[in-house]
Structures are given as structure tokens and as C-alpha cells.
Amino acid sequence: MPVGNVTTIEVDHLAPRSGNIFLWDKVLPGFGVRVTQGGTKSYIYQYRLGGRGSISRRFTIGRHRAPWTAQSARNKALDLAKQVAKGKDPLERRRERRRKQVELRFDRYVELFTEEYLKRRWKDWSRIRSMLVHYAVPTIGTKRISEVRRSDLTAIYRRLDNRPSVARAMHATLRKMFKWAMSRDDLKHSPVQGVDAPPPPKPRNRYLSTEELRCAWETSFQLAGQYGPAFRLMILTGQRRGEVIGLDWSELRRESSRWDLSAERSKNGRSHLIPLSKQAIALLDAVACGKDWPSNGLVFQSSYGTRLSAFSKAKEKWDAMIVRKMRSAGEEGAALAPWRIHDIRRTVATGMQALQIRTEIIESVLNHLSGTMSGIVGVYQCYPYQEEKRQAMKRWGRHIKKLTAS
Structure with missing residues (x-):
């Protein structure tokens, strides 16, 4: 297994061969570069959790020069080595981070909120979910909940100008959903905070003669x-x-x-x-x-x-x-x-x-x-x-x- 100095110049000169080839850094254990038969060069970090008897795992840092250099990849590998030293698995952390990025999309979070909160606490959860799906999701879409702004809420309420009761119910529901997200550490600040509730509907006195x-x-x-x-x-x-x-x-x-x-x-x-x-x-x-x-x-x-x-x-x-x-x-x-x-x-x-x-x-x-x-x-x-x-x-x-x- 070739060992040498993983530098930008050295990686530039690596030529592809049949199958994958690896160059491992002689200074930082586990840090290296992989070159595929097609010529793709990627920085990697290989590690074990639990000693020599455990299975080695390989973390792909990124492609050479797109956007990684040898030095920036080395710095990333050093950070990964510190995580491993603390018993943390970088691959699992990456999977969890990516999973959360999907879960924290507004459209997905509405479903999570429905399953984990509405169905357990609100007897009319089906009506509330339908309201979110029909009016809030089309407006906010796949934005992460941390990216939702007050202007997004205003756009939702504007769609409900002729339905004041629904607008107020929407405001109360979104306020609860974002507060729940904060309680789960999925969100730091609620976009509803500081937003006035839509005005209440005017009292009705219509009845059939x-x-x-x-x-x-x-x-x-x-x-x-x-x-x-x-x-x-x-x-x-x-x-x-x-x-x-x-x-x-x-x-x-x-x-x-x-x-x-x-x-x-x-x-x-x-x-x-x-x-x-x-x-x-x-x-x-x-x-x-x-x-x-x-x-x-x-x-x-x-x-x-x-x-x-x-x-x-x-x-x-x-x-x-x-x-x-x-x-x-x-x-x-x-x-x-x-x-x-x-x-x-x-x-x-x-x-x-x-x-x-x-x-x-x-x-x-x-x-x-x-x-x-x-x-x-x-x-x-x-x-x-x-x-x-x-x-x-x-x-x-x-x-x-x-x-x-x-």
C-alpha cells in the first residue's frame, strides 16, 4: 500500500491504473487519496472504532480540487480523527446530519409534527393537517424550517384573506409547530415570534328566514x-x-x-x-x-x-x-x-x-x-x-x- 506525502502537487501527478489506487499519508494515519480507473481523485479518511479487531470504515471527504485541496482535506481529516478519538463515528454523524436535513424540510416536518404531536394530542388532527397541507406547504414547500421567514407566513395568511377563522387557526398551529421544533432542538428561533395573529372574523348574524x-x-x-x-x-x-x-x-x-x-x-x-x-x-x-x-x-x-x-x-x-x-x-x-x-x-x-x-x-x-x-x-x-x-x-x-x- 503506497505511503507518501499527500500534497496537492503529489496528487496532481497521480495517474489512474486498472482498478483503484491509494496513496496514504505518512504523517496523518488514515488520511489518503483514492484514484479510480476513470481518473477521479478523492480524499478519504479511514478509521476504526473499537481497536484493531473492529471493522475499518472509510469516510470520503471530497474530490480533489472540487472543492478540496490536499491541505483543506488534511484539516478535515484531523477533525475526523478527533471525533474518532472521542468514540464518535463520522459516518454515522454524516448520515444523521443528512437525515435531519431531509426531515427538517418544511413539507416533511409537517408530517413529522402530525405523527409525533397532532395525532397524540389534538383530536381534530386530521383537519389541522389538511389545513397545513393545503395552505402552508404549497407556499413554503421544501425550505428547511430554519429558513422559514416572516414573509413566508405573511404569504400564507394572504391566501386566507377571505377565511379569517382558518387564518387564525393556521397562525396558532404554526406557532405550536415551531415551538415544538424548538423543544426538540430542531430550531433555534421561531419565525412566528413577533408576528401578529390575523384579525378575528367579524361576528356573523346571518340566519335563514x-x-x-x-x-x-x-x-x-x-x-x-x-x-x-x-x-x-x-x-x-x-x-x-x-x-x-x-x-x-x-x-x-x-x-x-x-x-x-x-x-x-x-x-x-x-x-x-x-x-x-x-x-x-x-x-x-x-x-x-x-x-x-x-x-x-x-x-x-x-x-x-x-x-x-x-x-x-x-x-x-x-x-x-x-x-x-x-x-x-x-x-x-x-x-x-x-x-x-x-x-x-x-x-x-x-x-x-x-x-x-x-x-x-x-x-x-x-x-x-x-x-x-x-x-x-x-x-x-x-x-x-x-x-x-x-x-x-x-x-x-x-x-x-x-x-x-x-
């Missing part, structure tokens, strides 16, 4: 698939869209006319017993094609047997149907003011108020924690209002039946 509600109910039967039954159950129960769309037959009790919503599925993390009116029971009978309901499985499914999605398209068609219905009823030139599916809950609450149902009963029906059920009252007032809720649901169901009777 009596005529709009009637037309919405009647036209929902014309919607394709199971969108119509799902929307009608929202109207009959006042429950949130996600809770209705995720409804499983195992949560329903036909014999006791009840829907048991678990804390895991409830948006506010509180279990909720929802009495079902006769109208709601009839709707579910229709979906099940009889009174023998399935024991499990999604109640409302797409044509592929999956959870319903693409609600914006379904609602766009629904809105057009509602307008046509209103105009056919004699309201020439009738228009439908913008509204959201979530406004159904406000419509139910407003309608129940008109029926003179007490506010605390309405909030209990909606599983709502603000107002009379927030703060210290929500902590110490544990009365479930179950019978009162049942009576409220009966009155509301009769109101809908009377309202939509032809």
Missing part, C-alpha cells in the same frame, strides 16, 4: 346522493356539519330516539346526548331503508362509500335551487343573501327562540359553551337538561313539519 328555510328544506330532496338527508338532519338537530357528516350508525339508538355523540367526536370535547324527533327518526329510517338500522358504518356516504366531501359544490347547486324555488313561489327577482352551512345552527337557535324555548335549553341542544354555559357556570352547572332538550327537539321537529307541509 322562514321562507328561505322552507325552500332550503324542500329543495334539499333534489340534491344528488346523500347531501340532502345530511343537510336536513343538520336542520332538525342543529348539530355541526362535521359531527353530522361523521355520524356513525353505532352512535344512534332508535329504541330510545337518541344520538350519543362522544367527546372525541364533539368539536368542544364534551360528550353530547342528542334527542331525536320523530322527523329525525323518519329521516334516518329512509337512509337505512327501514327501521332496522345498521349497527355500524357511516350514515351519510359518498358513492364510493367514503365520507361526504365537496360541500362547496353541493351548496352552490343548493343555493341555485333555493332561489328558483323562491321565485316560483311568487317572489319575482328574489335573491339569496350569502350564507354558510354553519349558519344552519344559528337558524335553529333563532327558530327555537321564536318558539320561546329558553336560552340555556337551546345552548344545551347545540352543545354550545358560550353565553349562559361558559365560564364558571359551565364548570359547575352539570344538569344535562335531557328532558327539556327532548321537548325542545319535539317542538322544533313539529315546527319544521308544519313549515314544510304542502
